[in-house]
Amino acid sequence: MNKCKNIIILTIFVMSIAMLSALHQVTNLVESVRYDYDTGLYTAYFGYYNPNSVAVNIPLGDNNKFVSHSEYDYLLPTVFNPGRHVNTSVVTWPGDGALVWKLRTPGGTPAGYATATAAMSIPFHDDDEDGVINNDDEYPQDPDRAYIVYTPAENQWGTIAFEDLWPDKGDYDMNDMVLDYNFQVVLNASNQIKDINASFKLRAVGAARNNGFAIEFPFPQSNIGIFSGQVDGEEYDMTLSQAGSRAVLRIIQNTADLGIVTGNGIFWNTQMSEPKYPHKDISFIMTLSTPIALAALPYGAPFNPFILVNGEAGKEVHLPNMPPTANANPAYFGTGDDTTDLESERYYKTVNNLPWAIHIPISWTYPIERAFITHGYLAFKPWAESSGVSYPGWYNLSPADQVDLGYIYTK
Ligand SMILES: [Ca+2]
Ligand SMILES: [Ca+2]
Ligand SMILES: [Ca+2]
Ligand SMILES: [Ca+2]
The missing domain is CATH 2.60.40 (Immunoglobulin-like)
Known part of the structure; x- marks a missing residue:
């Protein structure tokens, strides 16, 4: 018995040495x-x-x-x-x-x-x-580096939130994927982008579908020299690919891949009656081989983020007024409630200009499961219908008469 124990201890000791030496x-x-x-x-x-x-x-x-x-x-x-x-x-x-x-x-x-x-x-x-x-x-x-541009600001989080029932409005609860983000774009002395570093907090997955999350960047994949991604402090395999002349970074393959299980009426951080789970910390660092002028880009941080509905490669949901990638399946455009029209550069809006994704410069308190965003945030609809002219602060929890907390996830 003792001998056996000694062998086990010796084995553990040898394994420890092997691990240490690596x-x-x-x-x-x-x-x-x-x-x-x-x-x-x-x-x-x-x-x-x-x-x-x-x-x-x-x-x-x-x-x-x-x-x-x-x-x-x-x-x-x-x-x-x-x-x-x-x-x-x-x-x-x-x-x-x-x-x-x-x-x-x-x-x-x-x-x-x-x-x-x-x-x-x-x-x-x-x-x-x-x-x-x-x-x-x-x-x-x-x-090679001189300045850092933070989006939305240094030590501040913004939110990107998605509705995955596109091209239908569906339950319009805008919580099917909710991510906070902070981008750090590093410029050289000539205001050219050298690095794009980003941190995210995946806060909610109010979706029965198993969605992916990606970002399109306005430069080719071949210009990305160094890249690495992490989830909760561990290396995570994020895939880079090319769509037309632009790079696409698939940050979340699908939410199940992160151990997030939803379904049977139970969702992740969108129901007041269910436990609240810690958010997932997601980050990446990217260095460009050839720096490119910030001013020459068609869009800056957070660039062109989108979800891939149910992981389906061509079924992309982007922010309003942001184009689909070259890999999107055009068969969905103009169907259901969507009025996307590539020719007139109209993207991801209903006939009344309501979007399927929103981008907010603060860490946003999102709606509960299956509550219309328009019921929780009463100024959202006039804001969207006015193309952002009326109620620019619609996403705040004040003034109280523009918010119905009964429809908002305040846990
Ligand atoms: Ca310097
Ligand atoms: Ca210097
Ligand atoms: Ca939804
Ligand atoms: Ca939902």
Whole structure:
């Protein structure tokens, strides 16, 4: 019995060694250093890249510390999630010597320390010589990057919500897929897009159908140099493809793929009587091989998002006034309640201009299952019918007389 136990322990020990030796070193880096003229203090932004598919724990101490500045050690991460993470430590210091962060992954290859050094940046110098002075440059050490444009704004979420019964209005509850988003578009000194990074929170799936979610970008797939996607901190296989001259990124293959089960009258985060599940964190990073001028694009962030109804490749539902991709099946256009007409560039609206998808610059409180959006948000219909002229703030929970909370998911 004891021998058997020893063998098991030995096996586990050998497996642990094998797993450890397969670990790659987590690398740390300085994203930027800023100088504040008012306070005379410097602020360093650190990040890291964990190339492993698992999170790596590195406690503070010899393997994870600032050299000669241990007073800031508490700001360092100790859990390193897979993938690239930016601005994970923000340290403001008086410039009494460089901040040097040393990091060693136990058992990681290559062995030894990874080092990230934040030197005092002279604010009006242009260290990377990209034409943007250090203090205006979000990436003062990177000549390929200078600015970040956030949509809807830094540290703010917007919402995209879909109705999947298109081309019919159906129950028009606009909660069949609800995602919050924040886009970070990184520009070089010439205002050309270098990276497109995005974060999403999948908040609701009020659909019996198993829908997919994708975004079309106004440039070809061949211009995407680096790409990776994640769901809940794990690598997730998002597929890139080409539709006509544009790239399509399938972010969610289908909602069942994310472990979301609906049906038999039960939906995901749209019924007040059912449990509320934590949202799914979804993100991607994309780097373009050849930067393209932001001003030359037909549309910017959040670009051209759409759902694929029941995962059907050609059955796309886009925001109003946004075109279908070249892969959409035109047989649906102009059927049911839809009045899409490609020739006159009229897309995804009813005859009264009601849409099947909406884009809102805040994290929106959406309707409950099978409640018409027009019943929950009384100003929605006149807003849509006026093509956005009347009631531009229709999506807010105030004033109270424009909202019926009995039809809204407030859980
Ligand atoms: Ca610069
Ligand atoms: Ca730069
Ligand atoms: Ca619906
Ligand atoms: Ca629904």
